[in-house]
Amino acid sequence: MTSTGPARQASLRERNLAMTARAVIDAAAPLSRADVAARTGMTRATVSTLVDQLIEAGLLTELPAVSSGPGRPAVPLAPAARTVVGVGLEVNVDYLGGRVVDLTGAVVDEIVFAENLRGSSATITLGRLGGLAHDLIARVESQGMRVVGAHLALPGLVDTRAELLRIAPNLEWSDVTPLPLLCLPDHLPATVGNEAKLAALAQLWGCRVADRAARTFLYVSGDVGIGGAIIIDGELFGGRRGWSGELGHVTIDPAGPACRCGASGCLERYAGKEVLVSGLGLDIDVADDVLIDRLSASDDAARTAVRTAGAALGQAMAGAVNLLDIDCVLLGGVYTGLVPLLRPGIAEQLRTRVLGAPWAPVDVAPAPVADHAALTGGAATSLRTVVEDPMPWIAAATG
C-alpha cells in the first residue's frame, strides 16, 4: 500500500492491520501482543485492538498462555487454522490438480490426477481443472472455511499483467487466455502465474514457519522442463512481464542438440527429465522415485547422466550467481531427490565459475516444499492478499 499525502485514518488502520497480521503470520515462533508491539513500533493498546479484530475475523488465534516469570502470562498468537484458505491450481505436463492451504501453511484438501497432458487441448484440460476446483471449493466451504481466491500455475511464459499464457513448450500450448476457461465462480478472484515461480514462493509461505527457506535464493526445479525463480529478500523477482528465471533455456553449448524452444544447446537438453530418462532407456512417464533409483545405480549410463546433468546445471547456475550474488540454490521437482547425486557436479562448477565463491560459497539444498510445490505456492499467493490487506475480511466477518 502506498500513500502520497498525510495518511487518512482508514488507510493508517489498514496499514497497521496488515503490519500486525504479517508480524504474526511471518514470525518464526508465536509472538505475544507485547512482541508485536516491539516489532512494529506500535503501542500495546493499538496492537491489542488490531489483534482482537484479526482474531474476530478468523485470521489469527490465541494459543494457551505461557508463564515466563512474574506478572500476567503472555498469550502467544498464531495464524488461524482452517478458517480462511487459498486454492492453488496447476496444469503440468504429467498432472493436473488443485490444493487448498490455510494461513498456517497446512494443506487442508487436494485433488491431483497424474496423466500425460502433452499436446492436450487447453480448453478441455482447463475446463476439467475448473470442475475439479469447484469440487474442492464446495468441500472446504461445507466445512465452514472461506476461500480467498484461486491462483493457476502453468509451465510456461505467463504474462502476469495480461493474464495470458504466451507459450508452454512442453504442453504444446501457445497464446491461451486460461482463466475464463476455468469457469470459476464469478465472485472468486483468480490469477495466473508460472509454476516454477509459484513453487519458489511455496518455499517462503507455504509451509510451517520453522521449515521456511532462506529469504534470498535461486530456485531450480527439474521436470520435463527446467523451471527457475529468483527470490531476493523474500520477494519474487519476476522481471518486466513475469518471465524471469528461465534457466532451462540458458545456453550450455551453442552447438548442442535442438531444444523445443527453437534454440539449441539449452540446459534442458542436458539436465531435463526427458534427457535423463532417454539416456537410461526409461519411459518419460516413469515415476520420479524409479528415476532417482535408476540414477543412483553405479553403471556407466547412470553415472554419465548424473555427471552431464550436474555439470550443466552448475554451469547455468554459476551464470545466475555471478549476476545476482545469491548464495543459496534450492532444488525442486525431481531434483529434490537427486541433490546428493547432483550436488558434487554442481558444486564443482560453482566453485570454479563463480568469482566470489572463495569468500561466499554457494549452498545447494533440497527445497523444503517438494511435493507439487506450485500448487502450494498458488494457494499461498492467494492467501497473501489477505495478509497484505486484511481489512475487507474484517469488514466481511464483522458484517
Ligand SMILES: [Zn+2]
Ligand atoms: Zn530451449
